[in-house]
Amino acid sequence: MSNPVFICDLPSGLSAGATVHLAGDEGRHAAVVRRIKLGEVVDLCNGEGVRATGAVCEVKKESIFILVETVEIEELPELQVVVVQALAKGDRAELAVEMLTEVGVDVVVPWRAHHSVVKWDNAEKALERWRRTVREATKQSRRAWIPFVEGLQSSESICDLIAAADLAVVLHESAPKSFAEISVPQTGQIVIVVGPEGGISQDELLMFASAGAKIVQMGPSVMRTSTAGAVATAVISAGTSRWN
Numbered sequence: 001m002s003n004p005v006f007i008c009d010l011p012s013g014l015s016a017g018a019t020v021h022l023a024g025d026e027g028r029h030a031a032v033v034r035r036i037k038l039g040e041v042v043d044l045c046n047g048e049g050v051r052a053t054g055a056v057c058e059v060k061k062e063s064i065f066i067l068v069e070t071v072e073i074e075e076l077p078e079l080q081v082v083v084v085q086a087l088a089k090g091d092r093a094e095l096a097v098e099m100l101t102e103v104g105v106d107v108v109v110p111w112r113a114h115h116s117v118v119k120w121d122n123a124e125k126a127l128e129r130w131r132r133t134v135r136e137a138t139k140q141s142r143r144a145w146i147p148f149v150e151g152l153q154s155s156e157s158i159c160d161l162i163a164a165a166d167l168a169v170v171l172h173e174s175a176p177k178s179f180a181e182i183s184v185p186q187t188g189q190i191v192i193v194v195g196p197e198g199g200i201s202q203d204e205l206l207m208f209a210s211a212g213a214k215i216v217q218m219g220p221s222v223m224r225t226s227t228a229g230a231v232a233t234a235v236i237s238a239g240t241s242r243w244n
Contacts, residue, residue: 003043003053005139006030007146010046018068020044020052027063036064047138047146049074074144077242078187082107082165083229084158086196087118092226094133096194099230101137101147104237108134109150111158115198123152155204158193159211165191168213171228172200175217179232182214186241194229 006026014020022030022044030036038059044052044066051072058065083105085096097108110130112120120126131149138146153161162168166188169179172195184190193200193208200208209215218231237243 002142003041004030004034004036005043005045005142007045007047007135007139010044010050010052014050014052014068014071016068016070019057020054020066020068021063022066023063027060030064031059031062041069042066043142044068045138045144047135047144049076049144051144072144076106076145077104079185079236079240079242080106080189081233081236081242082109082161082189082191083233084109084111084153084161084191084193085229086111086113086194086200086225087116087120088196088225089117092197092224093118094130096226096229097130097133097149098137099227100233101134101143102141103230103233104141104143104242105147105229105233106145107148107150109158109161110152111193112152112154113196113198114155114201114204116196117198118196120152127151155207159207161191162193162208162211162213165189165212167191168208168211169193169232170200170205170208170213170215171195171218171223171232172205172215173217173222175215177214177216179216179218179235182216184236184240190236192229192232192236194225194232196225 054068057067168191170193
């Protein structure tokens with residue numbers, strides 16, 4: 001079984017033999033909720049690629065101390081995946097970003113599509129909810145990097161992301177071309193655009209295609225907005241250096 005992961009600030013120059021005090025919310029979660037025991041091995045990650053592994057050497061009421069055994073710096077993959085995720089009803093959007101984090105996406109971009117039923121009345125509060133979901137999914141999936149969640153974007157601003165990408169694909173169930181037919185680069189940045197429950201409007205499809213995106217379908221079955229991006233990211237990762 002892999003070690004539990006806790007996200008915290010780590011001192012610069014951290015090395016084997018140092019002791020780290022995990023306090024605050026994470027320390028409380030470790031001591032009270034997870035009930036981490038003396039001698040248990042855990043990973044401490046700073047969310048930016050640094051992973052310190054060590055055994056718990058002291059347990060307090062609401063914190064733990066870890067004797068660091070190894071410190072590793074995990075580099076970002078040479079191929080970056082950015083997923084533009086349309087706002088969705090209920091908890092589907094949060095399920096989407098959770099799954100995207102688990103499969104290893106690097107950046108999540110919330111998108112207010114023309115057919116999005118959901119409108120963020122309080123964008124900062126909604127963004128914080130997405131970022132909290134991503135943070136928790138990062139720990140669950142044992143990642144050393146926390147995916148970056150951009151601010152809310154319009155369809156027009158998504159065109160700029162598409163134009164700057166090495167490859168951009170828009171997932172659409174009626175596209176004549178299959179995702180499997182697309183040549184995927186091994187380095188650079190890929191942008192995947194996932195529409196809302198109501199679909200991507202014709203105007204948006206034309207805008208995105210004009211900006212350089214390829215309009216593709218994932219396969220014969222129609223996927224929900226909450227799953228399509230994660231499936232596409234997994235397909236890309238399995239066929240490139242991200243997972244190989």
